[in-house]
Each structure stands twice: as structure tokens, then as C-alpha cells.
Amino acid sequence: xxENNSIQYRRFYRTMPIPSMxxxxxxxxxxxxxxxxxxxITEEGxxxxxxxxxxxxxxxxxxxxxxxxxxxxxxLASLAVALPGAxxxxxxxxxxxxxxxxxxxxxxxxxxxxxxxxxxxxxGNNGFLNRALMALFQLEEPPLxxxxxxxxxxxxxxxxxxxxxxxxxxxxxxxxxxxxxxxSWTLGANKVxxxxxxxxxxxxxxxxxxxxxxxxxxxxxxxxxxxxxGGPQFTTMEVEIYRQARMMxxxxxxxxxxxxxxxxxxxxxLWYNATQKKLGQSETxxxxxxxxxxxxxxxxGSVLAFLYTIISFLFILGPIVSVVVxxxxxxxxxxxQEVFSLKWYRQxxxxxxxxxxxxSALGALTNSLLIALAVAVLTVPLAxxxxxxxxxxxxxxxxxxxxxxxxxxxxxxIIGLGYYLIASRLRGGLxxxxxxxxxxxxxxAIPFVLRTILPEYRKIPLTYMHSSLTLGAGPFRTFLSIExxxxxxxxxxxxxFAFALSMGEFNATLTLANSSIITLPVVMYRLIGSYNFQxxxxxxxILIAVSVLVFIVSxxxxxxxxxx
Amino acid sequence: xxxxxxxCVLKAFYKDFSLDVSFSxxxxxxxxxxxxSGCGKSTSLQLIAGLLPLHSGSLVLNGxxxxxxxxxxxxxxxxxxxxxxxxxxSVEQNIAYPLKLRKLSKTKRAERINRLLSLVALEGYxxxxxxxxxxxERQRVALARALASQPQLLLLDEPLSALDAKLRKxxxxxxxxxxxxxxxxxxxxxxxxxxxxxIADRIIVMNEGKVMQxxxxxxxxxxxxxxxxxxxxxxxxxLPYSVIPxxxxxxxxxxxxxxxxxxxxxxxxxxxxxVLVQDDASLPLAEYLPHLKFxxxxxxxxxxxxxxxxxxCSWEGHTIIAHASHRxxxxxxxxxxxxxxxxxxxxxxxxxxxxxxxxxx
Numbered sequence: 001x002x003e004n005n006s007i008q009y010r011r012f013y014r015t016m017p018i019p020s021m022x023x024x025x026x027x028x029x030x031x032x033x034x035x036x037x038x039x040x041i042t043e044e045g046x047x048x049x050x051x052x053x054x055x056x057x058x059x060x061x062x063x064x065x066x067x068x069x070x071x072x073x074x075x076l077a078s079l080a081v082a083l084p085g086a087x088x089x090x091x092x093x094x095x096x097x098x099x100x101x102x103x104x105x106x107x108x109x110x111x112x113x114x115x116x117x118x119x120x121x122x123x124g125n126n127g128f129l130n131r132a133l134m135a136l137f138q139l140e141e142p143p144l145x146x147x148x149x150x151x152x153x154x155x156x157x158x159x160x161x162x163x164x165x166x167x168x169x170x171x172x173x174x175x176x177x178x179x180x181x182x183x184s185w186t187l188g189a190n191k192v193x194x195x196x197x198x199x200x201x202x203x204x205x206x207x208x209x210x211x212x213x214x215x216x217x218x219x220x221x222x223x224x225x226x227x228x229x230g231g232p233q234f235t236t237m238e239v240e241i242y243r244q245a246r247m248m249x250x251x252x253x254x255x256x257x258x259x260x261x262x263x264x265x266x267x268x269x270l271w272y273n274a275t276q277k278k279l280g281q282s283e284t285x286x287x288x289x290x291x292x293x294x295x296x297x298x299x300x301g302s303v304l305a306f307l308y309t310i311i312s313f314l315f316i317l318g319p320i321v322s323v324v325v326x327x328x329x330x331x332x333x334x335x336x337q338e339v340f341s342l343k344w345y346r347q348x349x350x351x352x353x354x355x356x357x358x359x360s361a362l363g364a365l366t367n368s369l370l371i372a373l374a375v376a377v378l379t380v381p382l383a384x385x386x387x388x389x390x391x392x393x394x395x396x397x398x399x400x401x402x403x404x405x406x407x408x409x410x411x412x413x414i415i416g417l418g419y420y421l422i423a424s425r426l427r428g429g430l431x432x433x434x435x436x437x438x439x440x441x442x443x444x445a446i447p448f449v450l451r452t453i454l455p456e457y458r459k460i461p462l463t464y465m466h467s468s469l470t471l472g473a474g475p476f477r478t479f480l481s482i483e484x485x486x487x488x489x490x491x492x493x494x495x496x497f498a499f500a501l502s503m504g505e506f507n508a509t510l511t512l513a514n515s516s517i518i519t520l521p522v523v524m525y526r527l528i529g530s531y532n533f534q535x536x537x538x539x540x541x542i543l544i545a546v547s548v549l550v551f552i553v554s555x556x557x558x559x560x561x562x563x564x
Numbered sequence: 565x566x567x568x569x570x571x572c573v574l575k576a577f578y579k580d581f582s583l584d585v586s587f588s589x590x591x592x593x594x595x596x597x598x599x600x601s602g603c604g605k606s607t608s609l610q611l612i613a614g615l616l617p618l619h620s621g622s623l624v625l626n627g628x629x630x631x632x633x634x635x636x637x638x639x640x641x642x643x644x645x646x647x648x649x650x651x652x653x654s655v656e657q658n659i660a661y662p663l664k665l666r667k668l669s670k671t672k673r674a675e676r677i678n679r680l681l682s683l684v685a686l687e688g689y690x691x692x693x694x695x696x697x698x699x700x701e702r703q704r705v706a707l708a709r710a711l712a713s714q715p716q717l718l719l720l721d722e723p724l725s726a727l728d729a730k731l732r733k734x735x736x737x738x739x740x741x742x743x744x745x746x747x748x749x750x751x752x753x754x755x756x757x758x759x760x761x762x763i764a765d766r767i768i769v770m771n772e773g774k775v776m777q778x779x780x781x782x783x784x785x786x787x788x789x790x791x792x793x794x795x796x797x798x799x800x801x802x803l804p805y806s807v808i809p810x811x812x813x814x815x816x817x818x819x820x821x822x823x824x825x826x827x828x829x830x831x832x833x834x835x836x837x838x839v840l841v842q843d844d845a846s847l848p849l850a851e852y853l854p855h856l857k858f859x860x861x862x863x864x865x866x867x868x869x870x871x872x873x874x875x876x877c878s879w880e881g882h883t884i885i886a887h888a889s890h891r892x893x894x895x896x897x898x899x900x901x902x903x904x905x906x907x908x909x910x911x912x913x914x915x916x917x918x919x920x921x922x923x924x925x
Contacts, residue, residue, distance in 0.1 A: 009635060463648035466615050467706075469635040470642040471662040471713045478636075481661070485652045 009465075012475035017389035020382040027443045028407055031418020038421060039255035054256040060240075064260060067236040070150075070225075071218040074157035078214050079207070081158055082165035085312060088305050089166070090173035096309040101170075102555070103316045104163035109550045110320070111504025112160070112223040113521040117540045118319025119156045119228065120147060121326050121533060128322045152228045157218050159315050164217075165210040172206035172279070209275035216268045220261070220411040222507040227528060237261045238413045242511050245417050251424075258414045266409045320544060327537035344538035357526040358535045360518050365542065368520040371434065372502035375441045379498040380491050382442075383449040388483075390450075391457040407443045415440050416511030423512060433517050437509055441502040448501060449494035456490035457483075493553055500550040504543055569593065569749060570717055573621035574611045583607055583773040589717075589766070591626070594743050594750045596760040599770035600796065605753045608770070609719050612751070613642050625716055641715035645722045647706040649694035655681075655705050656690035662713035680708040683742060700731050707739070711746060720752045724759065736763050757797045761785065769793050790912045794833050801839075801884050805830035805908070811856040812903075831909050838905035839886035841875065842898040856901045858884065863895035 040046055054060055089097055107115075122128050123146060130142035137143075146152045180202070184194040222238040229235060235243070237257060245254035330341035347354035348361045407415065419440045426432060460483065468478040506521035513522060520539055527536035571588035583604045589595040597605045610616040612623060614635030623631040630638050641662075649658050656677055663673045681687055684704035694702060703723055710718055723739070724732045740763050743750050754760050760767050761781040769776040769784060769792075777789040788794035791802065840855075842848075861879040868891075875886045877897060886899055908915045 461646060461648060463644040463646055464650060466610075466613070466635075467642070467644060467648040467650075467709075468661070469615070470613050470638075470640060470719075471709065472636050472639070472665045473661070474634075474636050477665070482650060486650075 009469055009475040009478075012479075013388055016479075017385045020385040021389075023382060024386070024406075024443075024446060027439055028410075028415075031415060031422055031440075031443075032410065033418075034421040034425075035255045035258055035414060035418045038252050039259060042252075050252060051256050051259065054253055055260070060257065063235055063237060063240050066234070067219060067238075070153055070157070070234075070236065071215050071221075074154050074161065074218040074221075075211050075215045077154055077158040078162040078165055079211055081162040082169065082210075083207070084304075085162075085166040085308055086169040086173060088308055089170040092301070092305060094302070094305040094309070096313070100309060100312055101167070103313070104167045105554070106316055106320070106547070106551065107160050107163045109500060109547045109554070110160075111500075111506060111521060111543055111547070112221070113506040113524050114323070114504065114540050114543050114547070115156060115160050115319070116223050116227045117524060117528060117533070117536050118323050119152070119159065119224075120528065121322040121537065122319040123147065123152070123155070128318065128325075148228060150234055153225060153234060156224045156228055157221060159319070160224070161214040161217055163312075163316065164214055165207070168210040168213075169203065169206045173203060176202060205275065205279045209272065209279050212268060212272045212275055216265065216272060219264060219268065220413075222411070222413050223525070227525070238411055238507070241413050241417060242507075245420060245511065251417070251421060254417055255421075258410075258417060261414060262410055265411060269409055323537045323540045324544060326534055327541045330534060344535050347535065348538050356530055356532060356535075357523055358532065361523055361535070361539060364518040364520050364523040364539070367434070367518060368503050371438055371441060371519065372499045374438050375445055375502040376495040376499040378438070378442055379445045379449045380453075380495050383446055383453050383494060384487065384491060386446075386450060387454040387457045388479075390454060391460075406447075408447045412440075412444050412505070412507040413511050415443055416508030419508070420512040423514075430516060433514065436512060437517060437519070440508045440512060441505050444505060444508060445498040445501045449498050452494040452497055453487060453490045456487055460486050496550055496553045500546050503546050568626055570612070570623075570625050570751075572612060572623045574608055574618060574623070575621040576607065576611060576616065576619045581607075581773060583611070585770065585773070585775045586621070587768050587775055587778055589749055589751060591749050592747045593765045594740070594752060594763065595766045595768060596764035597751060597753045597768045597770055598755065598757060598760040598796075599776075601755060603770045604773040605755075605770050606721055609642070609721050609751065609753055612717070613640050613719055614638050639713070639716045640719060641710035641713045641717075642719040642721065643703075643706045643710050643723050645725060647702045649697075649702055649705055649709075651694055653694070654690065655686070655692045655694070655697070658694065658705060659709045659712050662709065666713075676712060680712055683711070683745065684708045685738070699727050700735055703727065703735060704738070707742065711742075711748070715748065718748050718750045720750065722753055722755065724754070725756075732759070739763065761797070769796065771796070787907065787914065788833070789914050791831070791833065791909055792912070794907070794909075798835065799885060800833050800835050802831050802833050803882055803884075805832060807858075807880075807882070808832065808856065811858055813855055813857045813900075829909075829911050832906045833909060834901050834906035836874065836885040836887045837872075838901055839884065840900040840902075841886050841888040841892065842900065843888075843892035843894055845896075845898070854903050856903065856906070858899040858901075861897045861899050863892055863897055866891055 039051060040048070042050055085100070088094070089101065120127065123144060124130070125142045125145060125147060130144050133139065133143050134141075146155065176199075180198055181194055184198045185191070189197065219236075220238055221236065222242070225234065225236050225239050226242070229239065232243075237260060241254045241257045241261065244257065245251045327344055328340055328342070329338040330343040331338045332341075343352070344358070346352040347358045348365070350362045354361065419436045423433060423436055464482050464486075465478050468482050469475070473481065504521060505519075506525065509517070509519050510522055510525065513519075520543060524536045524539045524543075527533070527539070568591035569589050571586075573586040574583060576583045581602075581604065585604070585608060587595075597608060599605045607616065611618050614630070614633065618631050621631070622629060625638075625640070630640075649655075650661070653661070659677050659680055660673050663676055668676065677690065678687075681689055684707055686701060686704050686708070689697075689701070689705070694705070697705065707720075707723070720739070724735055727735065736759055739752075752760075752763065764781060766779060767781050767784050768778045771792050777784055777793045784793060785797055788797060794800050795802070858877075858879045861877040861884060864876045864878050864883075866876075867874045873888045873891055875888055875892065875897075877884045877886060877899060879899070884899060
């Protein structure tokens with residue numbers, strides 16, 4: 001039978017994403033192939049001997065154990081901080097609630113190296129918190145000595161991750177049909193009983209889902225452990241992969257270790273996807289918010305709400321504000337008090353002779369801006385054409401969508417390792433090295449941009465495209481005049497996300513870069529390492545500005561779609 | 565095969581549903597496809613438009629085979645259930661979209677847009693955005709946009725289903741008026757039998773992927789080809805054939821023409837408005853021709869419907885629905901149905917005089 005032309009428009013949608021699919025798979029699988037081959041291929045050829053020797057080493061086993069332990073503890077701590085907040089937000093209306101909700105999106109957009117810096121500046125021995133406490137209680141010694149220790153890791157992870165749980169659980173809670181609770185009361189259960197036998201069980205899917213996400217983040221945490229862990233004593237898989245590859249000169253061992261990380265991350269992602277699916281099925285999501293929003297009935301309730309607001313403000317905003325404040329301070333001489341100064345910005349912009357790593361700051365800034373621009377420009381068309389194909393599938397877990405999310409199964413350190421292994425095989429100048437950085441960032445950014453564009457794409461009814469076709473426009477014309485204009489906003493948001501992600505990307509860059517490659521986060525890391533915190537703060541403030549931009553754009557984008 | 569108009573044989577097979585229909589629509593005709601949800605009427609429309617692939621069959625429009633033509637070259641416009649107005653364009657830009665594709669000059673476009681907007685009674689709406697329009701207005705803009713492409717055939721997919729009852733009545737008159745003014749061949753899909761009867765030149769009744777009956781509204785209503793069409797296109801009573809010998813009343817020596825019973829499920833069907841209601845035994849049943857007389861029917865319920873009363877009666881275990889002009893004074897009624905008012909079905913198929921010998925013969 002003749003090839004059926006009447007579905008020509010479908011062929012268009014099938015062929016469009018092929019180039020980007022190929023590019024994505026190349027960018028993802030080639031480095032992964034290099035990583036895995038160096039794990040399995042020894043001098044004698046293919047063998048499991050390296051894997052076996054690495055994993056039978058008690059040192060490796062200790063690291064694996066520690067990685068899981070710190071992730072578990074961090075998740076539990078985040079839950080402990082987040083759930084009371086979720087309860088307050090979902091049940092009561094109080095001053096600052098909207099602010100908390102808005103602020104709680106900050107950890108989604110803030111780069112981890114900034115969290116590290118903010119944490120040091122805020123909680124450090126000479127940090128704002130200690131100084132405030134010392135001034136308040138007239139102490140000689142800083143009362144909090146938590147930097148470079150196990151609690152520091154847990155605390156930083158909690159600060160970084162509790163807003164994720166709070167955000168997800170409270171929004172789920174708010175949209176839950178509250179008539180079930182009312183029904184329970186009319187059946188004779190008191191409020192406590194109702195909470196534990198009705199509300200909590202209904203919340204479990206949301207709690208499990210958000211906690212799995214946090215566990216995944218903590219499992220793959222790199223910058224926080226690298227800086228705050230303070231040495232081999234508190235090392236996780238990610239840090240060990242980096243250490244083996246770049247400091248011990250043993251990339252083969254690093255590759256073997258990656259296997260464990262990839263395995264766990266993939267399992268966690270599959271589990272997370274399953275919980276998300278369950279989340280979608282378990283409640284009939286009421287579209288309106290709970291009607292009976294009420295103020296805290298008791299004084300205790302009001303005080304708790306107030307305290308929670310203050311503390312979460314302090315925890316979320318404190319470190320960030322400290323970074324900005326410190327960047328504008330410098331001591332005129334060694335013994336003098338710090339005063340307001342633009343010294344670090346002058347050094348950053350090379351207006352004044354810069355010392356140490358500050359000398360490379362301006363170069364790092366330009367590099368980062370250029371890399372981020374390239375990543376933003378390249379990622380959007382890739383993600384757009386991918387979502388073109390994915391949107392047509394009704395089931396969210398289609399092959400293509402999974403493929404688009406593939407890079408998430410591999411931590412950014414391992415992506416960096418793959419590109420490092422490629423770089424060590426290739427002979428090329430600086431241009432090649434920077435190209436590899438851009439490609440690595442591209443792989444990391446695509447899933448995020450896909451997640452921005454795809455939901456918007458799914459909102460466009462198919463009948464728009466069908467209308468255009470029946471009115472006489474061909475598939476390509478339809479794509480240009482209907483789909484593209486409708487996705488402008490999402491594409492812009494996606495580009496901004498990709499830009500910010502690339503600007504703050506630290507893990508992969510550090511793992512793959514040789515000393516000649518400098519980006520903003522890498523220089524920040526070196527400045528922290530050489531105890532020039534204020535210089536790092538000046539760079540950090542620029543990253544904060546980028547994050548604020550993303551924050552504003554993403555808040556706007558929420559209301560900016562066509563009223564459909 | 566008719567040179568003008570549409571004639572199609574649509575065959576498509578899906579996992580849990582297969583469609584096999586053939587019908588034709590004359591040039592300038594407004595045809596309605598009607599059927600319950602899931603009967604394949606929207607699928608048929610998408611097959612005609614080219615949005616779904618035709619697995620086999622043919623599609624000939626004005627003498628041209630379109631079954632292999634891509635959707636955007638078929639010159640078949642479609643108004644979608646949700647109207648699908650492009651939200652990033654104004655009313656004017658929406659209507660201009662097909663005109664631009666036809667490379668009309670700017671002045672010609674403006675002129676066409678004016679004409680189309682006045683055709684759908686929306687003069688001066690050029691600059692409005694689709695979000696600012698009411699449901700009825702969107703529907704008209706969608707219609708104007710479809711007409712702007714000067715299609716050979718216009719498809720309307722349940723165009724009024726998203727609107728409230730009163731607006732629906734008004735807009736279906738408008739659609740009929742616009743159809744008469746433009747004379748464009750139109751297929752209109754609906755699940756509302758009243759809408760279909762009032763608007764269509766011809767009705768195609770579909771069920772489970774098959775055409776059940778095709779013809780003018782009157783014929784379909786009074787001579788339904790099978791019991792599905794009979795009950796889908798309005799209310800009705802279905803009784804076994806055995807009631808005929810029990811209830812047949814002869815007038816004088818005149819032998820009434822009634823079909824003899826046949827083997828199998830032989831049933832009779834009649835509409836409630838054909839039932840004559842006698843609520844006062846002292847008065848004769850207002851009937852002088854041969855009829856079926858249901859004595860001692862019990863009135864079960866009586867609903868006031870505005871212009872008539874809808875009576876549910878029980879007669880020897882059978883339920884009979886009847887329409888009456890007044891509320892019955894007793895609950896013991898006598899019901900009458902003239903013999904030319906009911907239809908007989910063997911199994912599911914309408915029996916015609918030529919198929920059955922009559923009792924009187």
C-alpha cells in the first residue's frame with residue numbers, strides 16, 4: 001500500500017526531535033562510555049578486577065556507608081524542620097506566610113557553592129551569628145564551633161533542602177479536600193485523632209516524594225561536603241570520585257566508584273518517579289485552596305507561627321545577606337576594624353591590583369558569562385524540539401521523556417569525570433577545554449529546561465494545531481506561527497534557568513577543568529580555600545544577583561501564561 | 565457517483581474500536597452526524613479533515629479524491645469543540661491567519677475580515693483578544709475563521725456543546741442562517757437530537773462505528789430504521805407484538821391492516837405523543853379508525869412539562885409513556901394508539917409492508 005500522506009504532519013513531529021535526541025545522547029553517552037570503559041578495561045583487557053578491588057576495600061565501604069548515613073540524617077533533619085512549617089502554612093494565615101513561601105523557592109535556584117560560602121560567613125567562627133551571640137552575651141570565645149565538622153554538613157544540607165519539603169508538602173496539603181477532616185469530626189473523632197488517622201496518612205505520599213528528592217540531593221551533594229567536611233574524614237562518594245580522579249591521579253578508581261553512585265541515583269530517581277505517580281493518583285486534587293484559612297486560634301499558635309517565620313527568614317536569608325554584606329567590607333589594615341569598602345569589587349574589576357586568586361576574578365566572570373550565554377542559547381532549541389515529540393505522548397513516563405531526563409541519573413561530578421576522561425584523550429588547546437565545559441553544562445541544563453518548556457507545551461490544546469492545519473497551514477508553518485509564539489515565555493524562562501545553572505555550576509566544572517580553566521564558582525572555591533572570604537563574597541554577590549533574576553523571572557512566569 | 569458534494573467510505577481500526585461508515589453529503593447541504601458519545605462521530609470528522617489517517621476507504625469531495633491529501637491541502641475547514649482560537653492573536657489576526665496563507669493583500673484582508681465579522685454579527689470586534697470574548701462570541705469567531713479559508717467543506721464538531729441552553733438555540737439558528745447565506749457544504753456533529761432535527765437537511769445516525777440510518781429528520785423520527793434510532797431520536801414505547809391481538813379494535817366490518825407476527829423478537833414501537841388518553845369512561849375515546857386500546861391502564865406518575873403532561877402508565881405489566889394536554893382526573897385510564905402510528909420491528913429491524921403478510925389478507 002502507498003505511504004499514507006494524510007498523516008504527514010505527524011511525521012514532522014516525529015522527525016523534528018531526532019537531531020536534538022542524537023545530540024543529547026552523544027553528549028550524555030559518550031562521556032559515560034569513557035567513564036565506564038575505564039572502570040572495566042584494565043591492562044589485561046575487560047575485567048571486573050578493578051571493580052572488585054575497589055569495592056572490597058574497607059575504605060570504599062566506609063565512604064559508601066557514610067554517604068548513605070549523611071543523606072539519611074540530612075533528610076530526617078530537613079523533615080523535622082520542614083513539616084511544622086508545612087503545617088503552619090497549610091492551616092493558618094499569618095504575616096510573612098507569603099514571604100516564607102516565596103523565599104522557600106530560593107534553594108531551588110541558588111548554586112551550592114554559594115550555600116557553602118553563605119554558611120561559612122554566617123555560621124563560621126568569625127561569622128555573623130557568632131559575632132552577634134558574642135556581642136549579645138559578652139562572650140570571649142565564639143559559642144558555635146560547627147564549621148568543618150559532621151554537624152556542619154547536616155546543618156548546611158538542612159538549610160539547603162528543608163524549603164523543598166516545606167514547599168511541596170504545604171502546597172499538597174493546601175489543595176487537599178478538607179471535607180474529609182470535617183467528616184471525621186462529625187463521626188466523633190477529636191482533632192488529634194483526626195490528624196493522625198486522616199490527615200497524616202493522606203499526606204504520606206507528598207512527604208515520601210519530597211523526602212526522596214531531598215535524599216537524592218544530599219546523596220549527590222558535592223560542594224558542601226568538599227568544603228565543610230574538611231578532609232578525608234567526612235568524605236562521600238562524590239567527593240571521593242573527584243579526589244581519586246583529580247588529586248590522587250587515579251581516574252580508573254574514580255570510574256569504578258561512579259558505578260555505585262549511578263546505580264543508587266538511578267534507583268532513587270525511579271523510586272521518586274513512582275512516588276510522583278502515586279502522588280498524582282492518590283488525591284482528587286481540588287483546584288481551589290482550602291477555604292477556611294484561619295488565623296492561629298491560640299496565643300501559643302501565634303507565637304509558634306511568628307517564631308517559625310523569624311527562624312526560617314534567618315536561616316534562608318541570613319547566609320545570603322551575610323555574603324552581600326561581607327562583600328562590601330574590608331579592613332584598611334591588618335589590625336583595624338572592617339569598614340565599608342568597594343575594595344573587592346575594585347579588585348574584581350581589575351581597577352586595583354588584585355592579590356592571589358582575585359587576580360583571575362575578572363577573567364572568571366567573563367568566562368562564566370560567555371559559557372552561560374552559550375549554554376542558554378544552545379539548550380533552548382534542543383529542549384524545545386525534544387518536548388515537541390514528548391508532548392504528543394499521553395503518558396508522562398514515555399521513553400523520550402525518560403531519555404530527556406537521563407542526565408539526571410548521573411551526578412554532575414560523574415558527568416565532569418566523563419568529560420575529563422575525554423579531555424585527557426584529546427589534544428587540544430584552551431578552546432577545546434572551554435567547549436567541553438559548555439557541553440557538560442548543556443547536559444546538566446537540558447533536563448531542567450525541558451521541565452520548564454514541557455508543561456507549557458502540554459497546556460497548548462492539540463486543537464490549536466489542528467485548527468491551523470485545517471485552515472491550510474503546513475506543519476512547519478503551524479509550528480512557527482502557533483506553537484513558537486505560545487512558547488515564547490517558557491523558552492525565555494528556560495533560557496534564564498540554563499544561564500543561571502551554568503553560571504553557578506561547580507561540581508562538573510571543577511572535576512573536568514584543568515588549572516587554566518577558570519569560572520566564577522571555581523575561583524570562589526579557590527578564594528574560600530585561601531581564606532579570602534570577602535573576595536569570594538564579591539563573586540558570590542554576582543551569583544546572588546543572577547539567582548535573584550531567575551527568582552523574579554520564575555515568579556513572573558507563573559502568572560504570565562495565556563488565560564486558558 | 566455524484567460529482568458535487570462529499571461521498572466517503574471511512575474505515576479505521578483502533579485497539580478497542582473500529583469504524584466502518586459510508587455516507588454522502590450533497591453540495592450545499594447541511595448534514596448532521598448524531599450518535600451517543602463514543603459512537604465514532606468525532607473520529608469520522610477527524611478522518612474527513614485528515615487529522616487521523618484513513619486505514620482504507622475513500623474520500624471524494626467535489627469529484628476529487630482527497631484520501632491521500634495532507635490535511636492542510638484538503639480545503640476542509642473545521643470548527644472545534646473548544647473553538648481553538650489562537651490565544652496570542654486578536655480576533656482580526658485569527659481570521660487573517662488563513663487569509664495570509666492565501667497571500668491576500670492587506671486591504672483585501674481587511675475587507676474580507678469586515679465581511680466575515682458582519683456575517684457572524686460581530687462587527688467591530690477586530691481588536692478584541694480571544695480571552696475577552698464570551699463562549700458564544702468565540703464560537704462565531706471560530707466560524708468566521710473557518711469560513712475565511714473558503715473551504716470546500718465545513719466541519720463543525722459539537723460547536724454548541726460548551727454553551728448554555730438558551731444561547732444554543734439562538735446560535736443554531738445563526739449557524740443555519742450563515743449556512744444558507746454562504747451555501748457551503750457542511751457536516752455538523754452533535755449528540756443532541758433536538759439540535760439535529762431542527763438544523764439539518766439530512767441526518768446521519770451513528771452507533772458503535774456504524775451508520776444506523778441516514779435521511780431527512782422527519783423520516784428518521786417517524787420511520788426509525790431500528791430500535792436504536794427509534795429510542796435515540798426521542799422517547800418511545802416498545803411493547804411485544806402479543807399486545808396487538810389483545811387490544812386491536814375494529815371499526816365495523818372493516819378489517820384493519822396489521823402485520824402477522826413473525827418468528828423471533830417481534831415488537832411494536834410508538835411515540836408518546838401518538839397515545840390518546842381517555843380519563844373519563846363515560847366519554848368515548850376520541851378515535852374512529854382502527855386502533856389499539858389499552859383498557860385499565862394505571863397512572864403511575866404525571867409530570868408537568870410546560871406545554872404538555874408526561875404520563876407514565878402501567879398496563880398489564882408494561883410501561884407506556886403518553887403525552888396529554890391536561891392532568892388526568894382519575895388514575896384509571898384508557899389509552900389508544902392508531903394503527904398507522906406504530907411501527908413494527910423484527911429483532912432490531914423495521915418491517916415494511918412488503919416484508920410481511922397482513923392479518924387481513
